[in-house]
Amino acid sequence: MHGITEVTEEFYGCLSSKKPFNCLENLVFEDMAEWKQWHVLGSGEFPILEQLKIKNCPELSLETPIQLSCLKRFKVVGSSKVGVVFDDAQLFRSQLEGMRQIEELYIRDCNSVTSFPFSILPTTLKTIRISRCKKLKLEVPVGEMSYCNMFIEDLTLKECDCIDDISPEFLPTARTLNVSNCHNLTRFLIPTATESLHIWNCENVEILSVACGETQMTSLSIQGCRKLKWLPERMQELLPSLKELYLYNCPEMESFPEGGLPFNLQFLVISACKKLVNGRKEWHLQRLPCLTQLSIYHDGSDEEIVDGENWELPSSIQTLTINNVKTLSSQHLKSLTSLSELELYDHHELHSLGLWHLTSLQSLEIRNFPNLQSLPESALPSSLSQLIIMHCPNLQSLPVKGMPSSLSDLSISNCPLLKPLLKFDKGEYWPNIVQFPTIKIDGECM
Template identity: 75%
Template sequence: MHGITEVTEEFYGSLSSKKPFNSLVELRFEDMPEWKQWHLLGSGEFPTLEKLFIKNCPELSLEIPIQFSSLKSFEVIGCPKVGVLFDDAQLFTSQLEGMKEIEELDIWDCNSVTSLPFSILPTTLKTICISGCQKLKLDTPVGEMSMFLEVLRVHACDYIDDISPELLPRARKLWVQYCHNLTRFLIPTATESLTIWNCENVEKLSVACRGTQMTSLKIKLCYKLKRLPEHMQELLPFLKKLYLFDCPEIESFPEGGLPFNLQLLCIRNCKKLVNGRKEWCLQRLPCLTELSMVHDGSDEEIVDAESWELPSSIQSLSIENLKTLSSQLLKSLTSLQYICIQGNLPQIQSMLEQGQFSSFSHLTSLQSLQIRNLPNLQSLPESALPSSLSQLEISHCPNLQSLPLKGMPSSLSKLSICNCPLLKPLLEFDKGEYWPEIAQIPTIVIDWESL
């Protein structure tokens, strides 16, 4: 296809056909470096076309309007001359007039795009995805407009330094990634899901007004962000999921704490925040059912234990490298069903080795236990496992040399042992010393192989 410079009438076959390609739903043009012109008949061709995909056609321009009335998705990747039409409001308008059902517009790697004429976008358009358009800025339109976008994805557009909520009054889902000049973000009222990922210069995150509809907020690799939006309880009352990954400058949650409807809290590599956890007041969150924390082991013991409590509603707990996590803290978790412990957890390791898990009445609801990356763990005593357990996974424990065979719960339905070299020969099918004791377990996985 490298030698094609024009797509002519021959492409449509017999000209006697009133509607060429009358059943085609998706059309793709890809890697045609010399293609310059696409001759459109304008006689009802592609009457059922729903998706048009043009990739790596650097010489193609679309000065003749595309009259595809059924088109719902238009995707352009690496086509700079096609990208020019987005900057020409008159030309862009003529193109859009023939797309009466357009729902999604994707523009990738078109450095010629400097703006988008938001005020003339069709009301059917619900999703815009923009990636690698290095010169694009999202300026607030002048004059009256009624924005209808529900989904906006912006990726690797370094000219963007601000995203105005006036552009997105109805947007439900927003993704902003690798926009290195973005310094602030004001969350629109209708936003339900927001992801800000690897925008390293974002310093301020705020909420447009009270009662914002957001249910999920994910922030990752925002190195300069020092705080979350103030008054989250009032401004984000519907927030259910909060993810904070690699935000080293965030020191605390906002005054008043997190929203009461929060169900999932996931924190990874936020050193200052975790080390200030005594101010979190998580015990005030009655709906919190899932908590995940990945730390670097720099935490210090909290003297006043009551300052660091977890709500009894937690059903899933995953902890890595929180060396001061104590068995005392777990006593309140009467609803716990799943727990994953890994890394530097000396107090929990001691609890395991002493068989204290089964002595806690609150763990009778525990169904799944995962033990990972405990290099110093050598054994699990007979009383180490709670009677309610149905799944046990142990991985990357190179010094573990014994299992509590007589203490294996009768309810255990799955046993998975991976990268535990001292245990592997004991568990060998039909030969290992432990095999007679574990053979009745329905599912057994050793080093990712089912026995």
């Protein structure tokens, strides 16, 4: 539809109709490169329209207010002149007055958007998602009223390169914040109302702190913030409700805050945080009575801690994943009386493994242990129901006589020295494993 320059009265059909398109709920204008003007009747058209999307219409201007009283979702993608509306507070206000039920606003690929009139947003608007608006800045315009009347609950900012600071006054009520690929962002102050915060691939963030007072945050995820050295100070006091903490690819992060992590923390995932893992002696995880899931993905650069009592793990852990932590030993797992799932990956030093003391363990996965040669006869706990062994090229024996009677699922793959022993009806181990309900060797059910 590249030749269309105007949407005129003919678009609405018979003008005698009091409410044109009276059943339409979803309207999309897309790839109309020459479309400049949309004639609005203002006579009750689109009476139940809930979603409007304008995509790749670069010449369209919305200077005339659109009266869409039932509209809930408004999406603008790659339409620069439509984006101008968001810079002009007066024009934006006039548009919003005709969208009395608007709940969600999406803006993408609109480089004309340089600012955003947060203060005049309607109370119905709960979700804003802005992405790839390269010139957008979060600044308080001269004469702009206070932002205290905002009701935004969910804000996403993605690939907005002019944003260098996020302060609480822009989003005091936002419960969910997602900020990604904002490459010039250097500081983030967490609003007290925030419950879930995700900061991804903002590699220049150096300061992450709580704005003021106790927050309601339950989930914090940080990925690819390569200059960030510290988590917020006084986390136990200021983030007491935090239950989930995910740290990915933060190579400069050195330690947890003084005083440790919040006591209510339940899930902790640490991946590609070299300095942090190598300083694990000061984690004091044994102080976290609610921690049930711990995952650590490392590069094998850790060294043995001579005085290792501070590397003890809390007995509350139920699910544990350890990847390429060179100094891991059975001794570190001795206190895990509640552990039900254990995944061990990429351990290049271990030659033997014994886990008989984990009396609650139900699922065990061992993957990529190049030097593992054997599992002793007493290696496996009697509670085990699932055993998965993968990519252990030197593993040459299993504790077949010590296999738990509770085992129901046995899966072994890429273990060439074991494969002849497990051969159907002929292998040496076959009589000892045939009773297990599910047996899978190199992906083949036996």
